[in-house]
Amino acid sequence: MTLQQLIVIAVLAFVLISLYFEFIGATFTFVLAVVVLGLTQVLTTKEILEGFSNEPMLLVIMLLLVGEVIRQTGAISGFFENMMNRARTTRGFIFKVLTPMAGVSAFINNTPLVAIMIPFVQSWTSKMRVPPSKLMIPLSIAIILGGNITLIGTSNNLIISSLIHDQKIIPGFETIGFFTFAWVGVPMLVIGIIYLMLFSDKLLPSREPAIERYATNQREYMVEAIIKPASHLIGQTIPESGLLNLKGLSLMEIHPHKPLTPSAAHLLTSSAPHLRIPSTDPIYQLSSGDTLIFTGDTNAISELIDHFDGLALVEVGHFDQKEHLEVVEVVVSHNSSLATNTVRDIKFRQRYGAVVLGIHRNGEKLVEKTADIRVRPGDVILLLADPGIRFRVEASGDFYHLQQVRKIQKRGKLKNFAILGGLLLVIGLSVFGVIKLIMGVTVYLMILLLSRIANPKEVFKSLDYNLGLIIVMTLALGTAMYKTGLAEKFAWSMIDLMRPFGLVGILAGLYFTTAIIAAYVNNKAAVTLVFPVALLTAHNLGLNPLPFALLTASASMGVYITPHGYQTNLMVYGPGGYKFKDFLPIGLPLSVINMVVTIGVLYFVYFR
Numbered sequence: 320m321t322l323q324q325l326i327v328i329a330v331l332a333f334v335l336i337s338l339y340f341e342f343i344g345a346t347f348t349f350v351l352a353v354v355v356l357g358l359t360q361v362l363t364t365k366e367i368l369e370g371f372s373n374e375p376m377l378l379v380i381m382l383l384l385v386g387e388v389i390r391q392t393g394a395i396s397g398f399f400e401n402m403m404n405r406a407r408t409t410r411g412f413i414f415k416v417l418t419p420m421a422g423v424s425a426f427i428n429n430t431p432l433v434a435i436m437i438p439f440v441q442s443w444t445s446k447m448r449v450p451p452s453k454l455m456i457p458l459s460i461a462i463i464l465g466g467n468i469t470l471i472g473t474s475n476n477l478i479i480s481s482l483i484h485d486q487k488i489i490p491g492f493e494t495i496g497f498f499t500f501a502w503v504g505v506p507m508l509v510i511g512i513i514y515l516m517l518f519s520d521k522l523l524p525s526r527e528p529a530i531e532r533y534a535t536n537q538r539e540y541m542v543e544a545i546i547k548p549a550s551h552l553i554g555q556t557i558p559e560s561g562l563l564n565l566k567g568l569s570l571m572e573i574h575p576h577k578p579l580t581p582s583a584a585h586l587l588t589s590s591a592p593h594l595r596i597p598s599t600d601p602i603y604q605l606s607s608g609d610t611l612i613f614t615g616d617t618n619a620i621s622e623l624i625d626h627f628d629g630l631a632l633v634e635v636g637h638f639d640q641k642e643h644l645e646v647v648e649v650v651v652s653h654n655s656s657l658a659t660n661t662v663r664d665i666k667f668r669q670r671y672g673a674v675v676l677g678i679h680r681n682g683e684k685l686v687e688k689t690a691d692i693r694v695r696p697g698d699v700i701l702l703l704a705d706p707g708i709r710f711r712v713e714a715s716g717d718f719y720h721l722q723q724v725r726k727i728q729k730r731g732k733l734k735n736f737a738i739l740g741g742l743l744l745v746i747g748l749s750v751f752g753v754i755k756l757i758m759g760v761t762v763y764l765m766i767l768l769l770s771r772i773a774n775p776k777e778v779f780k781s782l783d784y785n786l787g788l789i790i791v792m793t794l795a796l797g798t799a800m801y802k803t804g805l806a807e808k809f810a811w812s813m814i815d816l817m818r819p820f821g822l823v824g825i826l827a828g829l830y831f832t833t834a835i836i837a838a839y840v841n842n843k844a845a846v847t848l849v850f851p852v853a854l855l856t857a858h859n860l861g862l863n864p865l866p867f868a869l870l871t872a873s874a875s876m877g878v879y880i881t882p883h884g885y886q887t888n889l890m891v892y893g894p895g896g897y898k899f900k901d902f903l904p905i906g907l908p909l910s911v912i913n914m915v916v917t918i919g920v921l922y923f924v925y926f927r
Contacts, residue, residue: 320808321803323803324808326355326356326361327356327361327800327805328805331352331796331848333351333352333355334349334796334844335836335844338841338844339839345841345843349788349792349793350788353367353796356796361803362798362802366802368791369794369795369798370481370485370790370794370795371791373481373484373485373791374481374757376477376787376790376791377757378477378480378756378760379477379478379787379790381757381760381761382427382428382477382760383430384778385763386427386428386430386431386432387431387778388738388764388767388768388772388773389427389435389738389739389742395435395739402415402419402420403416403443406443407561409454409519409520410516410520412443412454413454413512413519414512414516416439416443417454417457417458417515418461418512420436420458420465421461421462421464421508421512422465423465424461424462424463424464424465424466425466425468425469425472426742426743427472428471428473428474429462429463429465429466429472429473430474430890432462433458433462433887433890434890436458436462437458437891437894440455441894445566445567445619446565446566448564450524450525450526450896451896452526452896452897453520453523453525454519454895455894455895456519456879456901456902456905457515457519458887458891459888459890459891460515460879460905460909461511461512463877463887464504464511464512465504466876467500467503467504467507467508467872468500468504469497469498470499470500471497471746472500472504473876474843475846475872475875475876476500476872477790478793478846479846479850479868479871479872480494480495481790482794482797482846482847483495485798486797486854487801488851488858489858489864492865495865497746497749497750497756499865500872500873502924503916503917506920507873507912511909511912514909514912518905522904522905523901523904523905524897524901526896526897538616538699539614539616539679540615540620540676540677540678541612541678541685541689542614542620542623542676542689542701543613543632543633543688544613544623544630544631544632545610545630545631545632545633546576546605546609546611547607547629550605550607550630551629552605552630553605553606554606555604556601556604556605557570557573557603562611563598565613565615565619567615567618567619568613568615568620568623569598569613569614569615570598570612571613571614572595572596572598573595573596573603573605573609573611573612574595574596574609574610574612575606575609576607576609577606577608610633611630615677617648617724620676620701632676632703635674635676635703643705643726644703644704644705645703645704645705645706645723645725646703646704646724646725647702647721647722647723647724648699648700648701648721648722649699649700649702649718649720650697650698652696652718652719653697654716655694655696655716655718656716657717658695658696659693659695660693660694661690661691661694662675662678662690662691662692662694667702670711670715671702671708671711671715672705672707672711673702673704673705673708674702674703674704675689675702676701676702677689677701678699678701679698679699679700680695680697680699681697699721701724708720709723734772737770737772738767741766742763745759745763746759789843790843793843793844794847796847797850800851801851806851806852806854807859809852810851810852810853810855810859811859813825813828813829813852813856814856814859822862822922822926826866826870826921826922827914827918829849829867829871830870830873830917831874831914832852833871834874834875834877834878834910834914837885838880838881839881842875842876842878843875845875846871846872846875849871849874850868850871853867853870854867854868863926865925866921866926870917870918873913874917877909877910877913877914878906878913879907879909879910880903880910881902881903881906882897882899882902
């Protein structure tokens with residue numbers, strides 16, 4: 320073994336150990352490793368920097384920026400809100416929300432997509448009183464499964480494309496198709512979703528995240544909501560409706576929209592059925608226009624604005640078409656000129672561009688309709704308002720701004736169509752060879768930024784430069800393995816070891832090696848280290864190199880047994896309240912399934 324090979328082995332060992340124990344962070348680990356290879360003259364400066372001109376690597380950066388635009392503008396939020404409001408069980412949520420989301424993840428990089436979806440999952444689990452631990456890991460898995468279908472769905476697929484673009488082992492093998500990954504990706508998506516629907520609820524723990532366990536008590540407000548004309552609640556009794564099980568909200572009573580008939584009133588347990596129906600009444604059937612009186616905490620009420628299908632908060636309907644809204648708390652000042660006036664008389668909409676959602680008065684139960692409540696100094700009022708409400712209320716001298724509870728951003732249908740339709744157009748044109756994908760994405764991104772659909776400063780500020788640097792450094796590591804002959808040595812060792820088991824055995828050996836490194840070290844390190852070995856194995860056996868590249872990609876992404884197996888697992892780790900061991904029961908069977916499906920499909924398609 321040569322000195323340069325020994326140096327590369329020592330550097331690779333350092334990379335694996337550093338990433339496993341998280342000594343200095345992934346980015347610095349890769350940079351330091353490549354710097355050592357440069358100082359020892361294993362790599363030249365040109366070989367180290369070649370990755371910066373790698374086309375697929377630049378495409379990664381462009382797609383991350385596109386994903387950030389979609390996240391910031393909320394272009395797909397309305398789509399998922401509609402899906403989410405139709406789900407009533409965890410199994411229904413997986414089928415109705417996570418399945419279409421997995422389809423979207425084939426065309427949007429999965430990291431920003433998970434960032435978009437975590438608040439939606441938190442909102443739904445809070446509303447339905449389901450522990451978020453039942454859905455956060457399925458969220459990550461569904462995103463990963465969908466991302467494995469296309470070239471741009473995940474950065475790992477793009478890294479494979481980068482490695483193929485730069486490899487010098489097999490002449491003529493320079494590109495990979497947009498949907499080439501779908502041979503394995505589509506079957507695994509179908510199998511994976513069915514697996515999650517059948518087993519995720521049984522295999523995942525019921526656990527609240529730490530932030531929920533230690534959260535302080537919030538103020539409670541009374542709030543009024545009206546049943547919409549086409550609501551699914553119409554005709555249901557109070558127990559059937561699920562309105563008694565909303566987390567953070569308590570149904571107090573119902574004010575019927577229409578007077579009840581004497582026969583219907585006779586059946587009710589309420590002593591004054593024509594005025595108020597108590598929440599304990601088991602017989603009354605909900606009707607369109609009924610007013611529901613809730614008491615609830617700040618967050619629950621703010622989520623009720625747009626996350627419960629079939630209900631509309633009183634007065635909020637006038638704000639439906641506004642793109643930017645805020646939910647804020649204000650306090651009535653001690654010398655307010657509006658004290659003792661009713662909410663109706665104050666005319667919050669005309670004065671402040673706001674509507675009152677609820678009023679909190681030091682634990683006192685307010686039984687009047689919100690519009691009839693007379694405000695007092697010290698009352699805390701929850702408002703839904705246009706941006707700038709803080710300055711308007713403080714300038715009046717009648718209120719003090721307490722806090723912003725939530726910011727709501729909605730995009731018009733035309734803007735959403737421009738964002739999503741433009742992306743699909745670019746992808747379609749590239750698939751049919753009309754334009755190169757990187758040029759199409761670059762032009763599309765420039766149009767979004769120049770038209771101010773997205774804020775250029777905010778988009779570029781959020782760019783994950785570390786990922787781009789890691790990709791460049793991993794390309795340099797791959798070059799070092801090939802240049803020193805170390806990759807070929809590993810390849811022949813793998814062939815000799817697994818030859819008795821035939822081609823399936825060799826594929827299984829490569830898969831298992833990649834999966835172990837991905838699960839316990841880093842999935843990008845797994846791709847970097849195994850790809851040159853896989854390619855040389857194909858070359859030495861005289862076989863098609865494409866399935867070997869696809870195997871490496873699938874193995875690096877199809878490991879679900881650890882939280883640091885992929886970045887989306889780490890993103891849901893905290894919000895789901897998970898422990899390290901929680902990933903193994905649900906992840907191990909799916910990882911084994913992924914291995915069997917990957918090897919089986921690739922063998923059938925390319926070697927049968």
